[in-house]
Amino acid sequence: MPAISTENLTVQYGDYYALENLSVEIEHPSLVVIMGPNGAGKTTFLKALLGLITYSGKIRIFNKPPQEARELIGYLPQRDTINMNVPLRVKDVLLLPLTSRSLSIKKEYVSLAKQNLSRVGMAEHWNSKFGALSGGQQQRVLFARALMTNPKILILDEPFSATDVKTKMSLINMLHQLKKEMTILIVLHDINPMVECTDRVLLLNKKLIAYGQVSEVINEENMAKLYGTHIPVIQRGNVCYVMGGDRHA
Amino acid sequence: MLDILVLRGIIAVFLISAVSATVGSFSIFRGSTFFVSGIAHGALAGAALGIFIALTFFTVDYLVVALLFAILFALAIGYASHRNENVDVAVGIMFAVSMSLAVLFLSMIREYASVAWGLIIGDILLLSQADIEILVVSVTFIVLIFLIFFRKFLYVVFDSESAEASGLHVFRYETLLFILMAVGVVSLLKCVGAILVYALLIIPAAAARRAFPTVEGTIAGAFIIALVSGLFGIGMSFVVNVAPSSMAGLFAAGVYALTLFRK
Numbered sequence: 326m327p328a329i330s331t332e333n334l335t336v337q338y339g340d341y342y343a344l345e346n347l348s349v350e351i352e353h354p355s356l357v358v359i360m361g362p363n364g365a366g367k368t369t370f371l372k373a374l375l376g377l378i379t380y381s382g383k384i385r386i387f388n389k390p391p392q393e394a395r396e397l398i399g400y401l402p403q404r405d406t407i408n409m410n411v412p413l414r415v416k417d418v419l420l421l422p423l424t425s426r427s428l429s430i431k432k433e434y435v436s437l438a439k440q441n442l443s444r445v446g447m448a449e450h451w452n453s454k455f456g457a458l459s460g461g462q463q464q465r466v467l468f469a470r471a472l473m474t475n476p477k478i479l480i481l482d483e484p485f486s487a488t489d490v491k492t493k494m495s496l497i498n499m500l501h502q503l504k505k506e507m508t509i510l511i512v513l514h515d516i517n518p519m520v521e522c523t524d525r526v527l528l529l530n531k532k533l534i535a536y537g538q539v540s541e542v543i544n545e546e547n548m549a550k551l552y553g554t555h556i557p558v559i560q561r562g563n564v565c566y567v568m569g570g571d572r573h574a
Numbered sequence: 575m576l577d578i579l580v581l582r583g584i585i586a587v588f589l590i591s592a593v594s595a596t597v598g599s600f601s602i603f604r605g606s607t608f609f610v611s612g613i614a615h616g617a618l619a620g621a622a623l624g625i626f627i628a629l630t631f632f633t634v635d636y637l638v639v640a641l642l643f644a645i646l647f648a649l650a651i652g653y654a655s656h657r658n659e660n661v662d663v664a665v666g667i668m669f670a671v672s673m674s675l676a677v678l679f680l681s682m683i684r685e686y687a688s689v690a691w692g693l694i695i696g697d698i699l700l701l702s703q704a705d706i707e708i709l710v711v712s713v714t715f716i717v718l719i720f721l722i723f724f725r726k727f728l729y730v731v732f733d734s735e736s737a738e739a740s741g742l743h744v745f746r747y748e749t750l751l752f753i754l755m756a757v758g759v760v761s762l763l764k765c766v767g768a769i770l771v772y773a774l775l776i777i778p779a780a781a782a783r784r785a786f787p788t789v790e791g792t793i794a795g796a797f798i799i800a801l802v803s804g805l806f807g808i809g810m811s812f813v814v815n816v817a818p819s820s821m822a823g824l825f826a827a828g829v830y831a832l833t834l835f836r837k
């Protein structure tokens with residue numbers, strides 16, 4: 326059974342089409358990277374899968390509609406959706422997804438939270454104030470939070486937008502481990518550090534541009550379709566690298 | 575011996591502090607403090623309407639009408655926010671509508687307008703037994719709901735998208751939060767007046783979040799700062815003959831100013 330399948334998924338904001346007729350099937354378990362220019366509808370796609378917005382067409386998450394599949398998904402939103410006026414501690418950020426459902430904080434929640442926090446290398450920040458952490462540290466905490474419900478699907482919206490290279494590498498290592506048993510959807514602007522653990526790439530610009538393995542999808546023709554400009558791509562064995570630098574402009 | 579009016583005033587200060595700790599703190603967390611002052615004016619229009627109804631149609635407690643009006647206001651704002659309208663803009667519009675209605679109703683009740691004006695200033699040292707009873711009931715209601723839904727409210731306010739994605743009905747909890755704010759504001763009207771509701775609901779929580787920047791610290795701090803401010807106001811009103819709420823508001827603002835100098 327595929328983890329996710331969509332048929333003719335279309336999302337409109339007013340009379341603006343953010344997504345048009347998107348049909349894909351995502352195998353379980355696998356790691357899928359979603360790429361596309363700003364405003365391409367990447368976040369919109371994820372929100373539709375999470376049942377956060379109205380859409381037309383069909384979505385199935387393990388054969389269920391999104392509203393019935395919520396407990397199967399862990400979600401790391403883009404960081405700008407979080408309200409920093411709430412002076413939460415790191416431990417509360419981790420515990421909220423579980424404790425917001427019940428009246429008390431159970432012991433096993435706490436040990437699960439501690440475990441997930443050390444997985445992202447933030448164990449010593451258990452009692453820290455979330456708002457006082459750096460952007461990259463906050464993203465690591467949110468990453469750990471997404472794991473709290475033991476989801477079968479992990480949805481990550483630009484998780485590395487504020488992390489340093491070392492953090493990024495350790496999180497990618499974690500994804501390598503997690504993808505053995507989870508389906509991971511991850512929105513990225515730079516696929517290069519992840520080409521080796523990526524199973525499928527989904528190129529999206531309102532419509533599906535391409536969907537397939539890295540070596541099939543990442544080429545200059547598709548990059549030109551996606552970004553509307555020439556972007557050099559180099560191939561090295563089975564992997565490809567997108568060169569978005571000034572030397573190649 | 576303590577005068578019964580003073581005793582009621584002191585009880586009211588305790589109850590107001592509980593509203594400040596709950597409604598006030600969450601208004602600060604949510605970043606919707608303008609909502610509190612907007613709703614105070616909405617309640618004022620409701621009170622004026624209530625007096626008008628009582629004069630021309632049937633007897634009705636004008637505070638009940640004020641409460642209904644404030645809740646209606648809260649629901650409208652909640653709906654607008656749900657439809658992606660900026661809350662401040664929605665409050666601003668409701669603010670203007672309420673004030674227009676308030677002026678309209680006040681002009682219709684002419685000689686009784688002073689009753690409504692009493693709600694603009696309020697007087698914590700003129701509370702009746704019934705006023706205290708209403709206050710006890712509404713504050714108990716507010717605190718109970720906050721205790722029951724505390725962590726849900728936190729999740730919804732902190733990260734509404736993830737809360738919704740995890741299956742919480744964000745719209746319902748946001749609306750409930752707005753309603754609690756409305757109840758809190760209306761229950762304070764007689765004590766501190768529409769103008770100074772903001773001073774005793776928001777300033778203590780704002781100061782507390784700066785001084786003790788955790789969720790529990792803000793809530794406990796807001797309670798204590800509101801309590802001390804209120805008691806200071808009542809105390810000062812005996813020393814110099816001025817309205818207690820003015821002194822309480824200035825005291826709370828002073829505490830806030832101190833937190834700005836810290837660090």
Ligand SMILES: Nc1ncnc2c1ncn2[C@@H]1O[C@H](COP(=O)(O)OP(=O)(O)O)[C@@H](O)[C@H]1O
Binds near residue numbers: 343364365366367
């Ligand atoms: N709630 C909304 N109302 C109206 N337009 C929206 C809304 N959310 C997103 N959009 C628009 O839809 C398009 C796609 O947005 P989004 O999915 O966030 O893009 P991406 O994540 O790929 O950068 C953008 O043009 C954006 O302005």
Ligand SMILES: [Mg+2]
Binds near residue numbers: 368369403482
């Ligand atoms: Mg996005």
